[in-house]
Amino acid sequence: MALFRNFYYVLMLQVALTIAMVHAQDDQSGFISIDCGITEGSDYTDKRTGINYVSDARFIDSGINQEISSMSKSDTLDIQFSTLRSFPQNTRNCYTLRPKQGKGNRYLIRARFNYGNYDLKGQPPKFDLYLGNDPWSRVNVKVSSATDYEIIHLASSDYIYVCLVNIGLGNPFISALELRLLDSTMYADDKKLRSLTLSARTNFGTSKIVRYADDKYDRIWYPIASTNTKDIQTSSPISLGSSTKESVPSKVMSTAVIPANPTADLFYSWTATDKTEEYFMYIHYAEIETLEGNETREFNIYLNDAYWDGPISPTDHTTSTYFTSFYNASSYELTLRRTINSTLPTMMNAIELYNPIHLQQRQTDDKDATTMWSTKSTYGLKRNWQGDPCVPQDSMWDGVKCSNDTDNLRIISMNLSFSGLSGEITPALANLTVIQSLDLSYNNLTGSVPTFLASLNFLKNLNLTGNNFTRPLPAELLKKAKNGSLFLSIEEDGDQDTDACSKGSCKKSKTSKNKNVVIVVIATVAAIFVLLTILIVLWITKRRRAQDSSIRDEFIEPRNQRFTYSEVQRITNSFSNVIGKGGFGTVFSGLIGDTRAAVKMLSESSAQGCREFQSEVHLLMSVHHKNITSLVGYCDEGSHKGIIYEYMANGNLGMHLFDASQNVLSWKKRLQIGYDAAQGLEYMHHGCKPPIVHRDVKCSNILLNEKLQAKLADFGLSRAFTTEGATHVSTVIAGTPGYLDPEYYTTNRLTEKSDVYSFGVVLLELITGRAAISTDIYIVNWVKSMVEKGSVENIIDPRLYGDFDVNTAWKMVELAMACVDMSSVKRPTMNDVVMELQTCLKGAKPNNLNHSMSLSLESMSGPNLR
Numbered sequence: 001m002a003l004f005r006n007f008y009y010v011l012m013l014q015v016a017l018t019i020a021m022v023h024a025q026d027d028q029s030g031f032i033s034i035d036c037g038i039t040e041g042s043d044y045t046d047k048r049t050g051i052n053y054v055s056d057a058r059f060i061d062s063g064i065n066q067e068i069s070s071m072s073k074s075d076t077l078d079i080q081f082s083t084l085r086s087f088p089q090n091t092r093n094c095y096t097l098r099p100k101q102g103k104g105n106r107y108l109i110r111a112r113f114n115y116g117n118y119d120l121k122g123q124p125p126k127f128d129l130y131l132g133n134d135p136w137s138r139v140n141v142k143v144s145s146a147t148d149y150e151i152i153h154l155a156s157s158d159y160i161y162v163c164l165v166n167i168g169l170g171n172p173f174i175s176a177l178e179l180r181l182l183d184s185t186m187y188a189d190d191k192k193l194r195s196l197t198l199s200a201r202t203n204f205g206t207s208k209i210v211r212y213a214d215d216k217y218d219r220i221w222y223p224i225a226s227t228n229t230k231d232i233q234t235s236s237p238i239s240l241g242s243s244t245k246e247s248v249p250s251k252v253m254s255t256a257v258i259p260a261n262p263t264a265d266l267f268y269s270w271t272a273t274d275k276t277e278e279y280f281m282y283i284h285y286a287e288i289e290t291l292e293g294n295e296t297r298e299f300n301i302y303l304n305d306a307y308w309d310g311p312i313s314p315t316d317h318t319t320s321t322y323f324t325s326f327y328n329a330s331s332y333e334l335t336l337r338r339t340i341n342s343t344l345p346t347m348m349n350a351i352e353l354y355n356p357i358h359l360q361q362r363q364t365d366d367k368d369a370t371t372m373w374s375t376k377s378t379y380g381l382k383r384n385w386q387g388d389p390c391v392p393q394d395s396m397w398d399g400v401k402c403s404n405d406t407d408n409l410r411i412i413s414m415n416l417s418f419s420g421l422s423g424e425i426t427p428a429l430a431n432l433t434v435i436q437s438l439d440l441s442y443n444n445l446t447g448s449v450p451t452f453l454a455s456l457n458f459l460k461n462l463n464l465t466g467n468n469f470t471r472p473l474p475a476e477l478l479k480k481a482k483n484g485s486l487f488l489s490i491e492e493d494g495d496q497d498t499d500a501c502s503k504g505s506c507k508k509s510k511t512s513k514n515k516n517v518v519i520v521v522i523a524t525v526a527a528i529f530v531l532l533t534i535l536i537v538l539w540i541t542k543r544r545r546a547q548d549s550s551i552r553d554e555f556i557e558p559r560n561q562r563f564t565y566s567e568v569q570r571i572t573n574s575f576s577n578v579i580g581k582g583g584f585g586t587v588f589s590g591l592i593g594d595t596r597a598a599v600k601m602l603s604e605s606s607a608q609g610c611r612e613f614q615s616e617v618h619l620l621m622s623v624h625h626k627n628i629t630s631l632v633g634y635c636d637e638g639s640h641k642g643i644i645y646e647y648m649a650n651g652n653l654g655m656h657l658f659d660a661s662q663n664v665l666s667w668k669k670r671l672q673i674g675y676d677a678a679q680g681l682e683y684m685h686h687g688c689k690p691p692i693v694h695r696d697v698k699c700s701n702i703l704l705n706e707k708l709q710a711k712l713a714d715f716g717l718s719r720a721f722t723t724e725g726a727t728h729v730s731t732v733i734a735g736t737p738g739y740l741d742p743e744y745y746t747t748n749r750l751t752e753k754s755d756v757y758s759f760g761v762v763l764l765e766l767i768t769g770r771a772a773i774s775t776d777i778y779i780v781n782w783v784k785s786m787v788e789k790g791s792v793e794n795i796i797d798p799r800l801y802g803d804f805d806v807n808t809a810w811k812m813v814e815l816a817m818a819c820v821d822m823s824s825v826k827r828p829t830m831n832d833v834v835m836e837l838q839t840c841l842k843g844a845k846p847n848n849l850n851h852s853m854s855l856s857l858e859s860m861s862g863p864n865l866r
Contacts, residue, residue, distance in 0.1 A: 033053045066083065103158050107181055112146065123143075168738050231256075262344070278356055300337050383419075416443070572590040600645070631644070657766065694717075760827075
């Protein structure tokens, strides 16, 4: 009986050990595996890999679930490739990953794409893949094959944002997104802390793909077909040697290739996309054949026929790794050549190639980001809040403003007014320790106002108006409001005064009634005095107007006019008439005397901010041209900042150009508008000292007065060449997708020709009546394809019903396409553009474009847009 019990215990121990070993091999605690496009809340285990996949619905708020076409489905495809999520809305759409191991760890991140003709267009899109605020890769997939983009990344934040950015060449999409925790010693580049994008990962000597669970990190090892080689393999396990930290799986190392001719070399070649592209190369090798005592395998490594290293002799059934880095060639050929001492042919087991890239990793501080995500979840906010709250600047969360002086950005302002918030103020806001302004007005918030708001040392403005809070307010908060360190906005409440008195904060006395009488008398006298003063001022004003009505007309003329905020309120009738909105803020209609004006007020959540406000005011003070909007004045009073312009009765060009417009602009009027706008831009480039680049030329920034005369507007992003003789300025990318110069985007070198490219897109919009970017068509590519077909009639806005001059139309198209040439040196100057448009307007045969303006369709490709 005792023998049986001992046997039973041994058996149970073996079972437990077996279960533990299986569990260890199946540890997915460091995995995030997302199948994009499957039903929200669903999950499954992949039968091929044993990996557990979940829906992407909880990682992103935007996009549409899609399936590949039935013709593209195949049993050989990974199941993740049968569905996808596409993004027809928004320029930037981001997945938010928060691995539980957090920052300071190295992760493998893999984005997988299979177009599968899901939209039945047979034309895969091109778009950009970003890791947070940093560009990762340009996604360029084929119709009939799946593509992976992989990066090894040392995370500096608990949040990892994978973003897909529309560049005007079709709607972005994604099939799967995978994250794998790596060991901290793997693929380390400790000196420069760079990330590694995968170029190739190849397994030799087999025809099968190796991944999880054979590789516990789920790297995908692809086989390669080779000629003049022979496959060899072993069934014995391959151990890891001391020289490799990359944990190459035994399944990969147990196969290899040798040359069919024992004396021949082994070759591995590839082409670089850029000569300056650096490569990290890991060659993994192990001896997998049993050698006799007199047998030796030894080889040297050559790169592009130059000796690189060696001799190398693989260790018996043990993995070793040879690592090197290099660059400065357009193509590479790796050669393994046996030495004269070797009795056996050379051998190759596996190789990995990576391109190191340096990511800035400027992200919102983790505590602030956690607060924002918690706030979004608590209140169920449906705003377009995705990706990093603070970067990039043009995608900053609506209502949020961030500091811009540190690598880890901090939230300094949040406006959640009119956001439908209900319940109590979330305690998470206590973590926004450097916030300066918090607006929670006009929601349905209830409960008591929390005391922690008083402990936010940098908080200067707190707006709680329009909610249903219980009283009294925290004494600490009232104290800060009383001493002036906090501007608190909230409705007055008599009960609050009562409560305060009951706690001894105020005292009643016998003389209180007398004091109240005195206060009432003083208030009455003051009110009468104020009323009399107002009547006198009104009488004087009316008399002056009667004496000289010209005064009010001259009031709009002086430049450098500074207005107070109360004057701006009076001009706009308390901001009652909204005529436009933009990234800067809201534009209101107003009256200065009897003359109409437009007032643009900076919003607290503006992505442009104070710097652009100051830039625009300064520029408009010094620039005077009939085709540039005139500055009437400005307001700069604390947080109240605004610019007052001449009023442009017919709004912006886009309002008259595209399909929604009821009034179709004639061909002649389109030429005139183009000519007007070109003259304004030409003056900025060639008439100003120093020259000024607008940096955001687009239809919405070309305004039309009552006579449809065009004038350039919105100069907040403009830059001047402050250095005499400078040909460019190196600057952070700014502008609007669809209009952005691809050369400026890739080099950060801003030139006058960057404006020329944007103006060329405007000309194409004038010609076609199409927007720069429609649902999935970029206007430059569309016009190019139509030009190749040789039919200008199909390019011109069909709403003109053929009422245009064909010769002039061709010249306009030719000029526009020259402006949007991919190479800036081939684009015309704005002087050239003005001259050509002037000739077109006169109806004469336009001058031939000079050589630098010649239309080169071959040089044109999709734009590199933000």
